[in-house]
Each structure stands twice: as structure tokens, then as C-alpha cells.
Amino acid sequence: MPRNFMEAQYFNMLEDVQRRRLTNELEEERLVYVDEVTQAQFEIARQIRDAVMAIPSRIADELAAATTPTECARILNRELRTALQAVADAADQIEPDPTPTADEPDPPTSPDSPTAAAEQPHPQEA
CATH class of the missing domain: 1.10.287 (Helix Hairpins)
Structure with missing residues (x-):
């Protein structure tokens, strides 16, 4: 629990950074x-x-x-x-399907999300 307004802003900023990082990594197929x-x-x-x-x-x-x-x-x-x-x-020959199916959840919004994925190298990087 934040003790003051500045600390609350800091925590909010951290969450936004984590959310953007996860979104970018999903888009780059690193997750x-x-x-x-x-x-x-x-x-x-x-x-x-x-x-x-x-x-x-x-x-x-x-x-x-x-x-x-x-x-x-x-x-x-x-x-x-x-x-x-x-x-x-x-x-x-196994390739991940780049388009989410109807039963897949939306991309995770925090690293603590139960569907957050493990970081894996892209097949071309390995």
C-alpha cells in the first residue's frame, strides 16, 4: 500500500512499464x-x-x-x-500459431498473471 501520492504514482508507473514490456515481448514473439x-x-x-x-x-x-x-x-x-x-x-515443423484462438486469454498484463509465459528465445535466435 503506497504511503503517499508520489509512491502511488511510482507504483503505477512501474505497472505501466511492466505491461508495455510484456506487450512488446509478446509482439516480438519472445514470449x-x-x-x-x-x-x-x-x-x-x-x-x-x-x-x-x-x-x-x-x-x-x-x-x-x-x-x-x-x-x-x-x-x-x-x-x-x-x-x-x-x-x-x-x-x-511445430510452429506456434501467431493468432490467438477464441479459447486463448488476452495477453498477460502483469508478470504475476497465471497465463504469463516463460521467456523463450525465438526459433531463429536459437
């Missing part, structure tokens, strides 16, 4: 919504699970025909690398 990151993480985890779970049925016959442990390891390594590379390639 992302937590929901977008959570959705992207879920999608990538699902793709990893699907890719790895598809390996046994795809290589069962080839593994059954393998005659040495070295050959089995080579087959497993090849398939795991292929599956993980496919997931990595798909993850590179």
Missing part, C-alpha cells in the same frame, strides 16, 4: 503461452511413444532371422535412430 508449450510437449511425447511402440512389429521378422547378438543390436539401433530422427524432424 509464448504456457498452454502452447504444454501442447507442443504433449504432441512430441506422443510422437515418441508412437514411433518407439511401432518398432517391434516392424522388425520382428528381421530380428527373428538374425543369427547373432551383434546383428540384433545393429537392427535395433538402426530402427531406433530412424524412429527418433522422424520425431525430431516432426518436432522441427
Whole structure:
């Protein structure tokens, strides 16, 4: 609670500066919504699970025909690398939607907002 008028003006000015900073960072795409990151993480985890779970049925016959442990390891390594590379390639294609949808909240107005996003580097900066 401000003790006097000047202190109240100072706090008001700080809030305005924070609001402008967050708005600018959102416009510059230096901030992302937590929901977008959570959705992207879920999608990538699902793709990893699907890719790895598809390996046994795809290589069962080839593994059954393998005659040495070295050959089995080579087959497993090849398939795991292929599956993980496919997931990595798909993850590179994930782009945030620059236009908010109807269910997205308005940009946060303070750093304490529950929808305030974590600062992330822009994909081209990384």
C-alpha cells in the first residue's frame, strides 16, 4: 500500500512499464503461452511413444532371422535412430500459431498473471 501520492504514482508507473514490456515481448514473439508449450510437449511425447511402440512389429521378422547378438543390436539401433530422427524432424515443423484462438486469454498484463509465459528465445535466435 503506497504511503503517499508520489509512491502511488511510482507504483503505477512501474505497472505501466511492466505491461508495455510484456506487450512488446509478446509482439516480438519472445514470449509464448504456457498452454502452447504444454501442447507442443504433449504432441512430441506422443510422437515418441508412437514411433518407439511401432518398432517391434516392424522388425520382428528381421530380428527373428538374425543369427547373432551383434546383428540384433545393429537392427535395433538402426530402427531406433530412424524412429527418433522422424520425431525430431516432426518436432522441427511445430510452429506456434501467431493468432490467438477464441479459447486463448488476452495477453498477460502483469508478470504475476497465471497465463504469463516463460521467456523463450525465438526459433531463429536459437
